[in-house]
Amino acid sequence: MTSLIFNRVTVLGSDGVCRPDCYVGVRDRHIVYIGDIPPVERFDEEIDGFGKVLTTGFVNAHTHIAKTLMRGYGEDMLLNDWLFHRIFPFEDKLTSEAVYWGSLLGIAEMLKTGTTSFSDMYFFCESTVRAVAQSGIKANIGRGISCFDESLRFSDLPAYRELCELIPIYHGANDGRVCIDVAPHAEYTTRPDILYDAAQLAAKHNLHMQVHVSETEEEHLACVGRHGKTPTGVLAETGVLAQPLTVAHGVYLTDGDRELLAEHRATVAHCPKSNLKLGSGVADIPALQRAGVAVAIGTDSAASNNALNMVEELRMAALLQKGLQRDPTVLPAETVWQTGTRVGALSQGRKDCGEVAVGYRADLVLWDTEVLLGSPLSEILYSGTAKVVLTMVDGKVLYRNGVFTTLDIEKIYHEAKRCAIEIENRK
Amino acid sequence: MTSLIFNRVTVLGSDGVCRPDCYVGVRDRHIVYIGDIPPVERFDEEIDGFGKVLTTGFVNAHTHIAKTLMRGYGEDMLLNDWLFHRIFPFEDKLTSEAVYWGSLLGIAEMLKTGTTSFSDMYFFCESTVRAVAQSGIKANIGRGISCFDESLRFSDLPAYRELCELIPIYHGANDGRVCIDVAPHAEYTTRPDILYDAAQLAAKHNLHMQVHVSETEEEHLACVGRHGKTPTGVLAETGVLAQPLTVAHGVYLTDGDRELLAEHRATVAHCPKSNLKLGSGVADIPALQRAGVAVAIGTDSAASNNALNMVEELRMAALLQKGLQRDPTVLPAETVWQTGTRVGALSQGRKDCGEVAVGYRADLVLWDTEVLLGSPLSEILYSGTAKVVLTMVDGKVLYRNGVFTTLDIEKIYHEAKRCAIEIENRK
Numbered sequence: 001m002t003s004l005i006f007n008r009v010t011v012l013g014s015d016g017v018c019r020p021d022c023y024v025g026v027r028d029r030h031i032v033y034i035g036d037i038p039p040v041e042r043f044d045e046e047i048d049g050f051g052k053v054l055t056t057g058f059v060n061a062h063t064h065i066a067k068t069l070m071r072g073y074g075e076d077m078l079l080n081d082w083l084f085h086r087i088f089p090f091e092d093k094l095t096s097e098a099v100y101w102g103s104l105l106g107i108a109e110m111l112k113t114g115t116t117s118f119s120d121m122y123f124f125c126e127s128t129v130r131a132v133a134q135s136g137i138k139a140n141i142g143r144g145i146s147c148f149d150e151s152l153r154f155s156d157l158p159a160y161r162e163l164c165e166l167i168p169i170y171h172g173a174n175d176g177r178v179c180i181d182v183a184p185h186a187e188y189t190t191r192p193d194i195l196y197d198a199a200q201l202a203a204k205h206n207l208h209m210q211v212h213v214s215e216t217e218e219e220h221l222a223c224v225g226r227h228g229k230t231p232t233g234v235l236a237e238t239g240v241l242a243q244p245l246t247v248a249h250g251v252y253l254t255d256g257d258r259e260l261l262a263e264h265r266a267t268v269a270h271c272p273k274s275n276l277k278l279g280s281g282v283a284d285i286p287a288l289q290r291a292g293v294a295v296a297i298g299t300d301s302a303a304s305n306n307a308l309n310m311v312e313e314l315r316m317a318a319l320l321q322k323g324l325q326r327d328p329t330v331l332p333a334e335t336v337w338q339t340g341t342r343v344g345a346l347s348q349g350r351k352d353c354g355e356v357a358v359g360y361r362a363d364l365v366l367w368d369t370e371v372l373l374g375s376p377l378s379e380i381l382y383s384g385t386a387k388v389v390l391t392m393v394d395g396k397v398l399y400r401n402g403v404f405t406t407l408d409i410e411k412i413y414h415e416a417k418r419c420a421i422e423i424e425n426r427k
Numbered sequence: 428m429t430s431l432i433f434n435r436v437t438v439l440g441s442d443g444v445c446r447p448d449c450y451v452g453v454r455d456r457h458i459v460y461i462g463d464i465p466p467v468e469r470f471d472e473e474i475d476g477f478g479k480v481l482t483t484g485f486v487n488a489h490t491h492i493a494k495t496l497m498r499g500y501g502e503d504m505l506l507n508d509w510l511f512h513r514i515f516p517f518e519d520k521l522t523s524e525a526v527y528w529g530s531l532l533g534i535a536e537m538l539k540t541g542t543t544s545f546s547d548m549y550f551f552c553e554s555t556v557r558a559v560a561q562s563g564i565k566a567n568i569g570r571g572i573s574c575f576d577e578s579l580r581f582s583d584l585p586a587y588r589e590l591c592e593l594i595p596i597y598h599g600a601n602d603g604r605v606c607i608d609v610a611p612h613a614e615y616t617t618r619p620d621i622l623y624d625a626a627q628l629a630a631k632h633n634l635h636m637q638v639h640v641s642e643t644e645e646e647h648l649a650c651v652g653r654h655g656k657t658p659t660g661v662l663a664e665t666g667v668l669a670q671p672l673t674v675a676h677g678v679y680l681t682d683g684d685r686e687l688l689a690e691h692r693a694t695v696a697h698c699p700k701s702n703l704k705l706g707s708g709v710a711d712i713p714a715l716q717r718a719g720v721a722v723a724i725g726t727d728s729a730a731s732n733n734a735l736n737m738v739e740e741l742r743m744a745a746l747l748q749k750g751l752q753r754d755p756t757v758l759p760a761e762t763v764w765q766t767g768t769r770v771g772a773l774s775q776g777r778k779d780c781g782e783v784a785v786g787y788r789a790d791l792v793l794w795d796t797e798v799l800l801g802s803p804l805s806e807i808l809y810s811g812t813a814k815v816v817l818t819m820v821d822g823k824v825l826y827r828n829g830v831f832t833t834l835d836i837e838k839i840y841h842e843a844k845r846c847a848i849e850i851e852n853r854k
Contacts, residue, residue, distance in 0.1 A: 071810055072801015076749075076759040109812065217753075276750030277809070279757075306801075306810035312739075319743075322503075323703030326644075330706075332503040370840060372847045374499015374733075382704070383498055383733040385536065413797060420799045 002044070002395050003027045006366065009049025014056055014342035014355050016334030016377050024054055026362040029175065029394040034358055047390070049366065053376040056356050057116025057363040057391065058310035059344025062210070062248040062269035062298025064122045065131075065139075066099040068106035069420045070303035079216070079278055087303060093426050098419035099124035103131035105416040106308055108407050111137060111399040113309045114388045116363035119246055119269070119298070119348055121183040121210050125162060129170050132178055136398045136406045138363070140348045141170075142183025142210040147194050154197035167205050177394060179208065179348065184240065186212040187223050187231040195238035208244045208349050210269075211235065214257070215249035216280045232257035241266060246347050248298060251275055251283045258291035267294040267347035270339070272316045273307075274300030285321050286330055296344040297336075314340045314381055333377050366390035429471070429822050430454045433793065436476025441483055441769035441782050443761030443804050451481055453789040456602065456821040461785055474817070476793065480803040483783050484543025484790040484818065485737035486771025489637070489675040489696035489725025491549045492558075492566075493526040495533035496847045497730040506643070506705055514730060520853050525846035526551035530558035532843040533735055535834050538564060538826040540736040541815045543790035546673055546696070546725070546775055548610040548637050552589060556597050559605055563825045563833045565790070567775045568597075569610025569637040574621050581624035594632050604821060606635065606775065611667065613639040614650050614658040622665035635671045635776050638662065641684070642676035643707045659684035668693060673774045675725060678702055678710045685718035694721040694774035697766070699743045700734075701727030712748050713757055723771040724763075741767045741808055760808050793817035 006024040011034065013019070025033030025043055033039045067087075074086035099122070110118060117138035120128060125143050132139045143166065145159040154160050163182065171180040182202040184190045190198075202209050213231045214220040223231045232253065235241045241264040250268040253261075261268065270283050288295050297317055299308045307313075318336040322328050345354025353361045369379045369386045380386040391399040398405055433451040438461065440446070452460030452470055460466045494514075501513035526549070537545060544565035547555060552570050559566045570593065572586040581587050590609065598607040609629040611617050617625075629636050640658045641647040650658045659680065662668045668691040677695040680688075688695065697710050715722050724744055726735045734740075745763040749755045772781025780788045796806045796813045807813040818826040825832055 069799060071799055071812075072805035073799075075801070075805045075809065076756050078754075078756060082755070273746060276746040277755060279749050279753045279755035281753055282750055302810070306805065307812065309811060312811065316743075316746075319700060319703040320747075322706050323709055326706045326708055327505075328509070328704060328706035329503050329505060372496060372498055372500075372844050373851055374502070378499035378502045378733065382502065383729070384736060384739065385498075385734065417799050424800055 004045045004047065005033070005039070005043040006047050006049040006054055007038070009052055009054045009366070010376055011356050012053050012055045012376050014338050016337045018376055024356070026364070026392070026395045029361055031356065031358055031360050031362050034356070047366070051369070052389070053367040053369050053380070053386070054356060055365050055367065055380070056341050056354050057365050057393065058114050058340050059296065059348065059354060060110060060115050060118035060298055060308065060310055061246060061267065061296035061344045061347050062271055062300055063106070063118055063120055063308060064301035065106040065118065065120050065128060066102035066122050066124070067301035067303040068109070068308070069098060069102035069416060070301070071306050073303060090423060093423045094124065095419070095423070096124045096127045098423060100127035100131055101412060101416040101419050103128045104135065104407060104412045106302060107131055107135045107137050108404060108409055108412060109308045111135070111391045111404065112388060113311060114365040114391055115308070115310050116365070116391065116393045117345065117348060117350065117353065119181065119210060121185070123159070125166055129166070129178055133174055134406060136393050136396050138177045138350070138353070138393060140179040140181045140208060142181035144183050144185050145194065145198055146185040146189040147191060148189070154194050160201070163201065167207070171205065171207065175394070181208045181210050183210040186219070187234050188219055192234060192238050195234065195240050199239035199243055202243045208246065209240060210246045210248065211240060213247040213250055214252040215275070217252050220252040230254055230257050232260050236260050236264070244349055246296070248300070249275060249280070249283065250288070251281045253288070258288055258293055262292040265294070267296050267343065269296050269298040269347070270317060271298045271300040272320050273313055274304040278304050282320055282324060285317065286325065294343050294347065295339050296347045297340045310340055311380060311384070315384065318381065333381050337377060337381060362392055362395040364392045431472045431474065432460070432466070432470040433474050433476040433481055434465070436479055436481045436793070437803055438783050439480050439482045439803050441765050443764045445803055451783070453791070453819070453822045456788055458783065458785055458787050458789050461783070474793070478796070479816070480794040480796050480807065480813070481783060482792050482794065482807070483768050483781050484792050484820065485541050485767050486723065486775065486781060487537060487542050487545035487725055487735065487737055488673060488694065488723035488771045488774050489698055489727055490533070490545050490547055490735060491728035492533040492545065492547050492555060493529035493549050493551070494728035494730040495536070495735070496525060496529035496843060497728070498733050500730060517850060520850045521551065522846070522850070523551045523554045525850060527554035527558055528839060528843040528846050530555045531562065531834060531839045533729060534558055534562045534564050535831060535836055535839060536735045538562070538818045538831065539815060540738060541792040541818055542735070542737050543792070543818065543820045544772065544775060544777065544780065546608065546637060548612070550586070552593055556593070556605055560601055561833060563820050563823050565604045565777070565780070565820060567606040567608045567635060569608035571610050571612050572621065572625055573612040573616040574618060575616070581621050587628070590628065594634070598632065598634065602821070608635045608637050610637040613646070614661050615646055619661060619665050622661065622667050626666040626670055629670045635673070636667060637673045637675065638667060640674045640677055641679040642702070644679050647679040657681055657684050659687050663687050663691070671776055673723070675727070676702060676707070676710065677715070678708045680715070685715055685720055689719040692721070694723050694770065696723050696725040696774070697744060698725045698727040699747050700740055701731040705731050709747055709751060712744065713752065721770050721774065722766050723774045724767045737767055738807060738811070742811065745808065760804050764804060764808060789819055789822040791819045
């Protein structure tokens with residue numbers, strides 16, 4: 001049991017509205033008190049929040065956390081060169097140990113920058129589960145599914161077998177901190193029957209799904225050529241859209257795609273930095289929001305970002321749309337803040353996360369700010385001069401004033417580097 | 428006299444090339460030794476650079492430093508609402524004291540993020556000169572010139588009188604750290620005869636010039652309507668282009684404009700974040716570089732950025748062009764690094780700045796990095812996980828491990844906040 005109160009702190013809600021000079025009490029995993037006056041009951045620890053801002057943590061709605069090992073491994077390269085000469089050969093040699101240390105390194109960066117939950121899609125999932133469990137962060141861990149062998153059915157795939165092992169042991173583990181998702185990689189790396197069976201598995205176990213959709217124009221058009229419908233159309237047809245679903249990227253979507261996504265209440269995980277860096281383009285976020293599609297924000301992996309810093313990602317999302325639509329009122333701070341917090345939490349099926357309110361999980365971030373005339377929200381989102389001083393997940397302090405409470409960061413960096421170099425040198 | 432050596436450090440040149448395990452000696456204002464072996468001569472202080480990266484400092488090629496007071500003051504607003512309801516009314520009430528504290532606050536942020544020189548355009552220039560002199564940073568301080576009264580000639584303007592006082596006292600002061608520039612605000616805020624006279628003044632005193640050009644499409648087209656030529660055409664006609672010139676923004680330029688700029692060896696100060704945030708658009712940097720125009724990078728002011736963080740600005744410049752041109756090989760890391768360092772220094776007329784080489788000014792930044800398989804350049808530029816541990820200008824350490832050696836940061840923040848609030852509350 002932990003019990004802690006933030007005194008005289010400014011609370012910034014997921015809607016971007018500020019409430020100054022609050023007392024926020026946390027007991028066990030939940031926020032139990034918010035008020036303008038000190039509560040009657042006692043808390044074990046007090047944190048003076050005067051001049052500081054308390055927010056909910058960010059939800060990174062799309063990443064491949066273990067690829068933190070590949071940060072900076074191949075820059076300014078054409079997508080196919082990068083994939084076939086760097087990423088795929090490295091991934092072929094990955095080990096569960098490397099995924100473990102790579103996951104921890106990525107988790108450390110996320111905690112330090114105010115992220116309290118993430119949606120992941122990768123393999124060696126047990127290693128990532130272990131890293132999540134140990135670190136104290138939350139995650140929806142999606143086992144990536146791909147199939148390039150025509151003769152194999154879904155139930156023949158290693159991903160299927162791994163999911164069958166993971167689901168009963170880890171889904172909902174650590175009081176719900178760990179969730180297992182079913183994550184077909186994409187239309188172009190699977191088949192309609194695989195997508196159908198994956199959706200059935202998700203339905204059977206009541207699991208969320210993740211999938212890459214229309215990240216590049218080439219991929220989008222190739223699917224239309226293959227199936228006579230868009231990737232989103234294929235997802236609808238195979239039952240994937242019928243499941244609670246996070247669609248990563250969505251850079252090239254038709255009006256019809258947006259209607260389908262809205263109708264099925266799917267969430268698009270917008271990854272602006274990765275889409276720019278790989279030369280994919282820019283998703284039309286206002287069009288998605290007009291169509292009623294929920295938009296969350298993800299960093300994608302550190303191999304293509306190269307950061308896992310959500311506040312930088314939110315800033316990019318806001319600035320990019322303003323500039324390209326030539327309208328500074330587009331994607332205002334309050335809207336983009338919500339995409340990075342509450343919308344992300346809902347995309348993971350975490351209804352009691354992503355808000356600073358009594359009864360919600362205590363996934364909280366305390367910020368040091370230097371506001372002159374602006375608001376705390378503009379300070380954090382646009383100025384980048386605000387600093388994370390504390391990150392808490394489920395009521396437990398995981399990072400405080402530069403120190404991780406659950407992670408040995410020196411060791412993690414050392415081991416991740418060792419693993420990365422060993423893999424690179426392996427024939 | 429200061430004398431210091433960085434031992435076993437990785438030197439990252441302005442061309443993006445790394446040289447590991449170097450010894451870099453600094454005496455007085457200059458770099459006096461770079462080698463693979465320790466030098467024979469002694470230095471007063473040694474800094475262990477093992478695992479660290481030494482670069483030249485960034486040159487912020489366009490800002491209005493005192494507007495750090497207005498950071499976050501009006502967000503997500505249409506340009507004219509923002510200007511006429513926030514910025515201009517605030518500026519009408521500015522004082523020299525406020526400009527002084529606002530300048531210091533901006534300078535502190537720049538030193539902390541590795542910027543060693545900046546080009547400024549504003550008024551109350553003596554306050555900014557004082558802040559620059561005290562802090563130890565370098566700056567080309569341009570007195571902004573505008574004229575909305577048809578009856579006034581250049582020599583009637585306060586800007587002219589102020590320049591006449593500033594130039595003999597401060598141009599080249601502090602062994603060249605402070606330079607005075609002549610800075611007509613823009614075509615649309617002056618007249619051709621004012622531009623002509625300003626260029627004559629610059630020519631007489633051998634000064635650099637700064638001017639805003641084609642930041643918005645509206646401004647660009649209005650000029651064509653008014654004069655039958657583009658803003659760049661007006662600058663050519665009035666002799667402004669004949670001076671060493673930094674052109675800020677250049678979002679809307681014609682092929683003819685680019686040719687004129689190249690022919691006259693002007694530098695374009697690209698300000699990608701501000702151009703996005705204000706909804707202005709995106710400058711076509713590859714087209715400028717193909718035309719042979721020098722491109723430097725600026726943050727513009729904290730009122731529209733909202734940061735003065737050059738590494739974030741460089742990252743934005745690179746990612747934006749890759750994404751919009753749909754080609755990840757565009758603006759590679761090495762090119763963008765040079766724009767933010769050496770090209771910026773040359774735009775200020777500082778030929779002995781912007782490079783880590785013997786004989787150059789010791790404007791140096793020491794970085795802590797967390798490289799796994801990537802390069803130090805990709806780590807600093809793309810990943811944002813590298814941290815500035817030391818910033819030196821002209822051989823003097825101004826920032827080290829979170830501490831400013833010439834600035835009382837608590838007092839600066841307090842005074843800047845007081846000034847900003849007083850101005851906002853004044854009738």
